[in-house]
Amino acid sequence: MSGGVREAGAGPGSTVAKVNPQTVIREVRVARRPQGMVQAEDFVLAEAAPLPPLGDGQVQVALRSVGMNAGMADRMRERPNSGHPAMALGHVPRSDAVLEVVESRSDEFAPGDLAVRSWSPWREADVVDAGELRRIPAERADLPLENHLTVLGHVGFTAWVGMVHVGQVRETDTVYVSGAAGGVGSCAVQFAAARGARVIGSAGSPEKVALLKELGADAAIDHHDGPAVELLRAAAPDGIDLFFDNVGGDQLEAALDTLRLRGRAVLCGAVSQYGREGAGPRNYLRMIYQELTLRGFTVTEHEDLRPAFESEAAQLVRGGRLHSVHTVLNGFDRVPEAFCTLLTGGSRGRMIVAA
Numbered sequence: 001m002s003g004g005v006r007e008a009g010a011g012p013g014s015t016v017a018k019v020n021p022q023t024v025i026r027e028v029r030v031a032r033r034p035q036g037m038v039q040a041e042d043f044v045l046a047e048a049a050p051l052p053p054l055g056d057g058q059v060q061v062a063l064r065s066v067g068m069n070a071g072m073a074d075r076m077r078e079r080p081n082s083g084h085p086a087m088a089l090g091h092v093p094r095s096d097a098v099l100e101v102v103e104s105r106s107d108e109f110a111p112g113d114l115a116v117r118s119w120s121p122w123r124e125a126d127v128v129d130a131g132e133l134r135r136i137p138a139e140r141a142d143l144p145l146e147n148h149l150t151v152l153g154h155v156g157f158t159a160w161v162g163m164v165h166v167g168q169v170r171e172t173d174t175v176y177v178s179g180a181a182g183g184v185g186s187c188a189v190q191f192a193a194a195r196g197a198r199v200i201g202s203a204g205s206p207e208k209v210a211l212l213k214e215l216g217a218d219a220a221i222d223h224h225d226g227p228a229v230e231l232l233r234a235a236a237p238d239g240i241d242l243f244f245d246n247v248g249g250d251q252l253e254a255a256l257d258t259l260r261l262r263g264r265a266v267l268c269g270a271v272s273q274y275g276r277e278g279a280g281p282r283n284y285l286r287m288i289y290q291e292l293t294l295r296g297f298t299v300t301e302h303e304d305l306r307p308a309f310e311s312e313a314a315q316l317v318r319g320g321r322l323h324s325v326h327t328v329l330n331g332f333d334r335v336p337e338a339f340c341t342l343l344t345g346g347s348r349g350r351m352i353v354a355a
């Protein structure tokens with residue numbers, strides 16, 4: 001299958017020169033708190049401070065491509081119950097990125113090397129401690145760059161931790177994935193299918209429903225087609241064993257109504273609730289009657305699992321059983337647009353901006 005949607009123009013493959021001290025480096029900052037849905041105007045493109053001189057063990061990097069994360073929509077707002085402060089106004093958001101080393105004072109990296117940084121500021125160039133970078137290994141250098149932000153990167157790792165480690169997916173399971181055609185969801189569907197489970201996915205358009213079937217889902221639902229619980233019951237008349245939730249709200253309630261005795265739910269995200277009070281599920285008593293287990297997770301707490309994930313994911317990629325699904329917009333100035341498009345369902349798979 002072909003997983004990528006890419007615009008014409010410069011992108012991965014173009015070369016990057018060392019940043020001239022006179023060159024303007026741009027960054028994206030949070031400009032205001034979102035009111036309702038996040039808008040591109042909630043961000044501002046600004047000139048970054050000049051880069052500091054390189055210290056020992058540091059490298060200067062140029063941004064090649066950066067992934068967008070839906071969860072950031074939540075962190076832009078005041079969230080009294082989250083345990084984390086909201087992003088300050090003027091803050092430069094961070095997400096995972098592929099970077100090219102352009103100058104090095106580290107024995108680990110030389111100019112031209114490509115590396116992934118988990119939490120890279122939305123900035124065209126930066127000075128970074130070499131220890132923050134994960135080199136793209138030589139044996140994976142032939143793979144398209146997007147793979148390092150999708151199936152082998154942050155969203156793939158999130159899906160694997162949730163589906164395999166937390167959810168303990170089994171061959172005999174019927175699995176339901178909400179937000180299944182997104183960055184995390186498209187990987188979660190494929191990990192469950194690769195383990196032999198029966199997979200049902202939900203997404204927001206007929207094109208995404210078709211994509212889910214290409215990815216190995218046995219059934220797929222367009223969540224616009226009716227009440228979530230009716231659509232899920234029709235797709236899984238005998239119920240589900242495992243729910244991987246990216247969406248929350250009515251998707252979570254539908255899954256609670258459909259999970260079989262001792263079913264499990266993995267709470268990965270709740271994109272439908274970001275910017276709202278995030279009310280709990282109306283039917284939570286089903287947890288008692290059906291002895292259900294709901295377990296949330298935060299991928300950053302599971303860094304120790306990365307080698308096991310990379311080993312399995314790389315094998316699946318090489319075996320043609322795990323495909324990168326991504327939408328690429330070209331141009332660093334399009335980061336705000338890319339982020340808002342992701343939230344409103346305008347992307348397939350991971351939304352990536354090529355600088």
Ligand SMILES: NC(=O)c1ccc[n+]([C@@H]2O[C@H](COP(=O)([O-])OP(=O)(O)OC[C@H]3O[C@@H](n4cnc5c(N)ncnc54)[C@H](OP(=O)(O)O)[C@@H]3O)[C@@H](O)[C@H]2O)c1
Pocket residue numbers: 068069070071072155158179180181182183184185202203204205208223246247267268269270271272297298299300342343344345346347349350351
């Ligand atoms: N727990 C963790 O450590 C962790 C780490 C990373 C991400 N996450 C979570 O994983 C989830 C997916 O993140 P992502 O970055 O890969 O985003 P994504 O799934 O690529 O993008 C979000 C998608 O959600 C769907 N959506 C938006 N509003 C919806 C609604 N009201 N009802 C149903 N679907 C809706 C849209 O697709 P459609 O067209 O299908 O509607 C949209 O494209 C998020 O909840 C995020 O917070 C959790």
